[in-house]
Amino acid sequence: MAAALLLMCSGVAAVNAGGKWLITPEEAAKVRPKTEKFLEPVAAVEGPGPEIIVRNPKLLERVRSPLNIFISFKPGKSGKPPDMQTMTVTSLGLFNIDITSRVVEYIKGYDLDIEEAELPTGDHELLVAIQDIAGNPNERILKVTVVE
Numbered sequence: 001m002a003a004a005l006l007l008m009c010s011g012v013a014a015v016n017a018g019g020k021w022l023i024t025p026e027e028a029a030k031v032r033p034k035t036e037k038f039l040e041p042v043a044a045v046e047g048p049g050p051e052i053i054v055r056n057p058k059l060l061e062r063v064r065s066p067l068n069i070f071i072s073f074k075p076g077k078s079g080k081p082p083d084m085q086t087m088t089v090t091s092l093g094l095f096n097i098d099i100t101s102r103v104v105e106y107i108k109g110y111d112l113d114i115e116e117a118e119l120p121t122g123d124h125e126l127l128v129a130i131q132d133i134a135g136n137p138n139e140r141i142l143k144v145t146v147v148e
Contacts, residue, residue, distance in 0.1 A: 022102050023091050025120040030095055049138035050074060050082035050130050062147045066116035071142075073110045073130055080132035082110055092125040092141070099126075119146045 056070040057063045073082040084107050091097040106114045112128075124146065129139040 021118040021120075022099055022114070023097065023119055023124065027091070027097055028120040028122060028124070030093075030097075046077075047136065047138035048077045049132045049136040050080075051076040052128055052130065052138060052140040054128075054140065054142055057144060062145045064148070065119050065121070065146050067119065067144075067146070069112065069114040069117050069142075071112040071128060073112075076132065076136070076138055078132050078134060078136040080134045080136065083131050083133045084110065086129075086131040087112070088127075088129045090127040090129075092127050096127075119144065121146050121148050 051074040053072040053074065054070075055072060056068050073084070073087070075081050087104075087107065088098065088100045089103050089112075091099055103112060103114060106112055122145075124144045126142045126144065127139060128142060129137065131137045
């Protein structure tokens with residue numbers, strides 16, 4: 001299950017990157033990761049669906065906001081191509097926030113290419129989910145640490 005960076009919580013309309021908030025500081029305060037520290041920088045549930053390749057930010061990299069996010073989707077175990085219309089991105093925490101609508105405009109072919117995405121300082125867990133054209137799912141959790 002691929003990428004769900006969507007957000008419509010508390011009436012805040014932070015929907016675009018390009019120097020705009022993907023997740024507002026107010027939303028981040030509500031979400032808060034489930035754990036104090038990240039135990040793994042990236043966790044994946046390897047399903048039969050599309051392969052999810054996080055190219056940026058790099059594994060274990062601490063980033064400053066605004067940041068660039070680049071994720072590629074390739075045929076996975078099923079061999080079927082990704083169905084980009086099924087991609088979702090969710091900010092995970094005590095309360096999950098679907099931010100897919102905020103990132104869908106950054107889909108380019110089989111890539112999610114977001115430049116200058118604003119994220120508040122702190123740790124963020126983003127669940128990227130997608131299916132292939134036959135409905136086979138896959139997902140990956142992208143863990144991002146934003147520093148000042």
